[in-house]
Amino acid sequence: MDIEAIMGQVLSGLSVGMVLFLIASGLSVIFGTLKILNLAHGTIYMIGGFLCYWITSTFAHIPAIFWLALILGPIATALLGGLIEIFLLRRIYAEEMLYQYILTFGLILILGELCKLIWGVGYHTVSVPWPVDGKMSIFGMIYPVYNIFLICCGVAVFIGLMAVMRFTGLGRIIRAVTFNREMANALGINVPMVYTGVFMLGCWLAGLAGTLMPPMSVVALGTDMAVIIDCFIIVVIGGMGSLSGAFIGAIILGLVNAFGISLLPKLTIAFGFLLMIIILIIRHWGLLGKPE
Amino acid sequence: MREIIQEFFKKTLTLRLFWLSTAVILLFILPLFISTAYISLISEMLIMALAGCALNLMMGYTGMVSFGPAGLYAVGAYTTALLLKKTGIPFAATMVAGPIMAGLVGAVVGWFCVRRTAVYFALLTLAFAQIIWTIFFEWYDFTGGDDGTVGFRKPELLLSINSSYYFILLIVIICLILLWIIVNSPFGKTLQAIRENPVRTEFIGVNVKRYQLYAFIISSLFLGAAGSLFAVFSGSVFPDYAHWIKSTDMIVICLLGGMYNFLGPVIGSAVYIFLSKLISGYTMYWMLFLGIIVVFLVLFMRNGIAGFISHKIAPLIQENKETEK
Numbered sequence: 001m002d003i004e005a006i007m008g009q010v011l012s013g014l015s016v017g018m019v020l021f022l023i024a025s026g027l028s029v030i031f032g033t034l035k036i037l038n039l040a041h042g043t044i045y046m047i048g049g050f051l052c053y054w055i056t057s058t059f060a061h062i063p064a065i066f067w068l069a070l071i072l073g074p075i076a077t078a079l080l081g082g083l084i085e086i087f088l089l090r091r092i093y094a095e096e097m098l099y100q101y102i103l104t105f106g107l108i109l110i111l112g113e114l115c116k117l118i119w120g121v122g123y124h125t126v127s128v129p130w131p132v133d134g135k136m137s138i139f140g141m142i143y144p145v146y147n148i149f150l151i152c153c154g155v156a157v158f159i160g161l162m163a164v165m166r167f168t169g170l171g172r173i174i175r176a177v178t179f180n181r182e183m184a185n186a187l188g189i190n191v192p193m194v195y196t197g198v199f200m201l202g203c204w205l206a207g208l209a210g211t212l213m214p215p216m217s218v219v220a221l222g223t224d225m226a227v228i229i230d231c232f233i234i235v236v237i238g239g240m241g242s243l244s245g246a247f248i249g250a251i252i253l254g255l256v257n258a259f260g261i262s263l264l265p266k267l268t269i270a271f272g273f274l275l276m277i278i279i280l281i282i283r284h285w286g287l288l289g290k291p292e
Numbered sequence: 293m294r295e296i297i298q299e300f301f302k303k304t305l306t307l308r309l310f311w312l313s314t315a316v317i318l319l320f321i322l323p324l325f326i327s328t329a330y331i332s333l334i335s336e337m338l339i340m341a342l343a344g345c346a347l348n349l350m351m352g353y354t355g356m357v358s359f360g361p362a363g364l365y366a367v368g369a370y371t372t373a374l375l376l377k378k379t380g381i382p383f384a385a386t387m388v389a390g391p392i393m394a395g396l397v398g399a400v401v402g403w404f405c406v407r408r409t410a411v412y413f414a415l416l417t418l419a420f421a422q423i424i425w426t427i428f429f430e431w432y433d434f435t436g437g438d439d440g441t442v443g444f445r446k447p448e449l450l451l452s453i454n455s456s457y458y459f460i461l462l463i464v465i466i467c468l469i470l471l472w473i474i475v476n477s478p479f480g481k482t483l484q485a486i487r488e489n490p491v492r493t494e495f496i497g498v499n500v501k502r503y504q505l506y507a508f509i510i511s512s513l514f515l516g517a518a519g520s521l522f523a524v525f526s527g528s529v530f531p532d533y534a535h536w537i538k539s540t541d542m543i544v545i546c547l548l549g550g551m552y553n554f555l556g557p558v559i560g561s562a563v564y565i566f567l568s569k570l571i572s573g574y575t576m577y578w579m580l581f582l583g584i585i586v587v588f589l590v591l592f593m594r595n596g597i598a599g600f601i602s603h604k605i606a607p608l609i610q611e612n613k614e615t616e617k
Contacts, residue, residue: 240411269429273423
């Protein structure tokens with residue numbers, strides 16, 4: 001493998017990893033605060049993809065429609081998330097994990113079938129938008145600009161989220177609720193509203209990933225199932241509830257997948273699960289999580 | 293005292309035994325009345341009922357929520373199928389080998405899993421099941437990969453649907469009786485104590501981790517048995533038997549029937565498979581209805597059908613009787 005091929009793999013691994021980071025960060029934030037493992041998170045991502053396809057194809061005559069979709073799609077998934085939280089999840093916070101798992105599994109089925117009902121079973125593609133189409137050269141090698149754009153998006157969102165969590169009043173409130181729900185409630189923080197807000201934030205992130213992915217991949221049913229398992233792997237590697245953990249985990253999984261495909265294609269799927277098992281056995285709070 | 297005993301016999305034992313034996317007799321004479329299509333449907337229900345009960349030993353009785361029972365189910369199915377296809381050993385031996393192999397894999401997987409609790413336990417079982425799925429999926433030369441393992445020999449006796457139905461019925465009943473004995477033994481009571489409060493159970497001198505491991509292994513054995521039966525029943529095995537979607541099916545079956553009832557998964561399996569065939573006959577959006585059913589169950593009927601009957605309907609009947617008096 002020459003240096004050019006290696007750089008190419010690194011780049012494609014990182015760009016997929018960054019999209020996975022966007023989804024996994026939402027999953028992780030939701031788990032950290034709401035203590036719910038949201039199986040339907042991948043489906044929210046998929047809906048983001050369908051929305052991107054639907055907006056760009058229906059209003060194709062509007063210039064720069066992709067960028068409009070990039071704003072509207074995540075907002076729509078965030079609103080959907082708000083409805084889910086208020087009408088369904090809110091009723092089961094006190095219940096065992098099993099019920100949360102099954103309820104969110106039911107959501108996978110319902111939302112997935114609704115996507116099938118609305119957009120059909122075919123594959124859809126979205127063309128790469130201006131001005132991030134085309135290629136660019138780095139150190140004399142040619143790469144698609146879109147991949148680099150995705151990496152920049154991932155890093156920007158990561159920095160933005162960290163800044164919000166660390167330095168703003170909103171971030172303090174979220175951290176307080178995550179740390180101790182009762183105490184935060186006693187101090188006058190509207191905990192249910194924070195829960196709804198955090199869940200909407202998570203769904204916004206999934207929707208953002210969903211709208212960013214189509215130009216590089218396809219929009220199709222079933223992508224949710226593959227993505228949610230990847231997200232579990234990332235969140236476990238990094239530590240459940242940890243944002244920087246999700247970032248590291250996504251980079252690791254992205255690179256493992258990219259190099260695995262070219263070196264040991266048969267074992268690639270297993271690598272992610274093996275990593276997950278090893279982490280769960282020797283350090284179940286993850287690389288950057290906090291031991292309980 | 294005598295009256296109490298008589299009352300006890302009248303109310304619980306006689307009624308339950310009566311209904312159970314009626315159900316079993318009905319199951320035995322069913323092939324005389326209904327078409328083979330329904331017979332194979334009922335065979336499927338029976339196998340899933342066994343898988344559900346096996347999972348329920350771990351989930352409902354010991355309180356360990358596993359996301360990966362399908363992995364062990366698939367180990368049983370593949371072991372039997374591959375032995376039948378690649379070796380000449382007797383059929384009965386392959387049927388025994390399936391559960392034993394699943395039990396061995398369950399012992400290894402369980403040894404790691406019981407060290408973790410709650411969500412970490414569940415995710416670990418999920419990861420192991422996905423590894424098993426990957427092995428069956430990628431080891432093309434041995435398992436046939438995505439095409440599955442098909443075309444293995446079957447004993448002549450089991451070629452007809454009716455005889456294979458009786459075979460399945462017999463094995464499932466034997467397994468359920470064994471599970472019933474386990475659940476009601478001191479061992480089973482200890483498992484329930486662990487479910488209710490692991491810390492207190494540890495304090496009274498029970499090695500909780502070891503008991504959880506035993507429950508994991510026993511559950512794996514019976515999951516493997518269900519897998520072996522399904523391999524023989526369908527004549528083909530596929531990697532998707534180990535997939536987490538299949539695991540979720542099993543969990544839904546337990547939940548639908550009622551986790552805190554021994555026969556809950558049996559009811560769950562019958563209703564689930566019946567509904568899936570019924571609804572998917574009318575619409576291609578069966579999954580939508582399944583999703584709605586699942587959400588409804590979690591929100592309004594957490595104890596499943598069995599729980600609903602014993603908590604809501606049984607008191608009504610008793611009230612009626614009392615008012616009649």
